[in-house]
Amino acid sequence: MKSFNPPIRTLMGPGPSDVHPRILSAMARPTIGHLDPAFVGMMNETKEGLKTIFKTENELTMPVS
Numbered sequence: 692m693k694s695f696n697p698p699i700r701t702l703m704g705p706g707p708s709d710v711h712p713r714i715l716s717a718m719a720r721p722t723i724g725h726l727d728p729a730f731v732g733m734m735n736e737t738k739e740g741l742k743t744i745f746k747t748e749n750e751l752t753m754p755v756s
Contacts, residue, residue, distance in 0.1 A: 702709050723730050734753075742752045 737754055738752055
């Protein structure tokens with residue numbers, strides 16, 4: 692199967708939309724699991740930031756979407 696490399700163009704419709712090259716580069720990197728020490732460290736930093744923003748000491752503070 693041949694690879695598909697569409698030409699670079701500015702998309703002006705409601706979607707899909709252009710993605711910044713920095714985002715595309717980040718998305719091309721390998722993923723890490725939720726138990727990876729690097730992820731755990733990032734999650735702990737995020738939780739501490741949320742605790743500061745929401746002015747809480749609750750240890751169960753976590754980001755959800």
